[in-house]
Amino acid sequence: MRMLIAEDDFVSREFLFKLLSRYGECDLVVDGLEALDAYLIAVKDEKPYDLICLDIIMPKVDGVKVLKAIRDLENQKGFPLEGRAKIVMTTALAETQIVQRAFDIGCDAYAEKPINPEKFIEVLRNLGMVD
Numbered sequence: 001m002r003m004l005i006a007e008d009d010f011v012s013r014e015f016l017f018k019l020l021s022r023y024g025e026c027d028l029v030v031d032g033l034e035a036l037d038a039y040l041i042a043v044k045d046e047k048p049y050d051l052i053c054l055d056i057i058m059p060k061v062d063g064v065k066v067l068k069a070i071r072d073l074e075n076q077k078g079f080p081l082e083g084r085a086k087i088v089m090t091t092a093l094a095e096t097q098i099v100q101r102a103f104d105i106g107c108d109a110y111a112e113k114p115i116n117p118e119k120f121i122e123v124l125r126n127l128g129m130v131d
Contacts, residue, residue: 001129002042003027003051006035006066007090008058012113016053016090019117023130024050032061039070039085043077049085051129054107056091056098063089064102071106086127090115 001024007013008030020026027049029035035054042048052070054063061069067087074084089102092113099110109123124130 001025001050002047003053004029004035004038004042004049004085005053006030006032006038006058006063007053007055009055012055012090012115015115019115019120020051020053023124031059032063032066034060035063035066036061036069039066040073043073048083051124051127052085052087053111054087054089056089056093056102063091064098064105067102067107068105086129088123088127 003020003024003026005013005016005026006029007016013028017026017028027038029038039049054066056063086108088109088111089107090111090113108127111120111123121130
């Protein structure tokens with residue numbers, strides 16, 4: 001499984017990396033522009049990400065805008081639903097409007113920080129990403 005972790009906070013980024021790296025290859029980026037670049041390179045190289053973890057609040061481009069750009073590109077390229085990346089939004093925000101907007105755009109799940117490892121793995125199980 002190929003994964004992209006887009007997280008500007010070092011501790012959260014390292015935590016997700018340690019949690020997820022046992023399930024496959026993880027790329028790390030620190031802002032929204034890097035997330036978009038990594039996604040575009042993966043699609044161009046025909047090695048798309050299976051899972052993308054996007055922090056909602058990131059420098060340069062926020063996670064919701066990155067989510068929208070990814071879903072728009074998938075639509076433009078005609079990706080079948082089963083061929084699209086699973087996207088989990090992560091945030092310490094308790095703002096339901098922002099989370100609802102992310103679901104409306106097409107995120108697959110939401111994880112509140114601080115991330116509970118058991119709950120996060122359960123989310124991945126529900127998405128069919130891990131056993």
